[in-house]
């Protein structure tokens with residue numbers, strides 16, 4: 001075993017889980033210290049490399065997260081809200097940095113992270129890519145520069161497996177637009193148009209979700225006024241951008257005090 005920071009990947013068999021395992025394996029700054037899946041999953045007990053269809057990596061997939069976390073310096077977690085809340089508790093117990101990519105978390109789920117962040121570093125973002133976090137900053141600036149003559153709409157598109165809407169990224173962009181405009185997103189968000197909706201309310205921030213095929217993730221922020229439109233756009237074509245960002249967050253978190261952080265902190269934007 002070498003002395004590089006050890007990383008555990010939860011949701012090891014998932015789309016992001018497998019991408020993260022590959023990213024950590026290829027890194028010369030971290031080592032794969034564990035792979036976790038849910039109880040009953042058919043990868044439990046198998047070498048994770050072989051389960052992924054490749055060479056053995058010497059890491060056995062486990063359904064005992066605490067045991068795995070206790071042997072690691074960081075946990076990278078792209079799973080599901082209930083699992084993430086439990087992993088936050090266990091990562092805090094193990095004093096491991098917890099990088100959370102999971103989206104669709106409720107206000108209660110997010111509140112449950114607070115006591116865990118008193119004991120360990122949590123880095124959480126609905127999108128770990130450099131491009132989207134830059135787009136968040138741009139959205140804030142453009143929204144601050146424009147008045148309510150510009151209707152703001154966030155349009156996102158994802159693959160047909162995605163279970164939450166609007167996407168975590170869309171919510172980050174909506175929040176950035178609201179902050180830029182100096183309003184509370186909860187008061188102006190329009191998330192579900194159907195039927196006779198009446199005309200658009202001035203000042204609303206609208207959300208539209210497209211689901212289809214293998215779209216990795218596309219986000220537009222539209223500012224539409226009489227006579228002109230501005231669109232800010234990010235298109236992800238490879239999940240590696242999220243995995244690279246997550247690994248960067250796991251390494252950045254090693255030198256930090258316990259608390260909650262996001263990718264703007266990690267990237268210094």
Ligand SMILES: NC(=O)C1=CN([C@@H]2O[C@H](COP(=O)(O)OP(=O)(O)OC[C@H]3O[C@@H](n4cnc5c(N)ncnc54)[C@H](O)[C@@H]3O)[C@@H](O)[C@H]2O)C=CC1
Pocket residue numbers: 010011012013014015016017036037038039041078079080083100101102103104125126127128129168242
């Ligand atoms: N923040 C970001 O940059 C990104 C976030 N995501 C988010 O990451 C999450 C996962 O996305 P995908 O990999 O596409 O989904 P997926 O469905 O392919 O993978 C989720 C994995 O988590 C596992 N899992 C569920 N409950 C578990 C538990 N209790 N213990 C251990 N493993 C458990 C599942 O078995 C599955 O393997 C979603 O919330 C998605 O929105 C996805 C891409 C980028």
Ligand SMILES: O=C(O)C1=N[C@H](C(=O)O)C[C@H](O)C1
Pocket residue numbers: 103126127158162166167168169170216217218
């Ligand atoms: O589920 C996904 O795939 C993605 N989820 C994140 C989100 O909800 O924004 C990030 C990315 O767009 C891919």
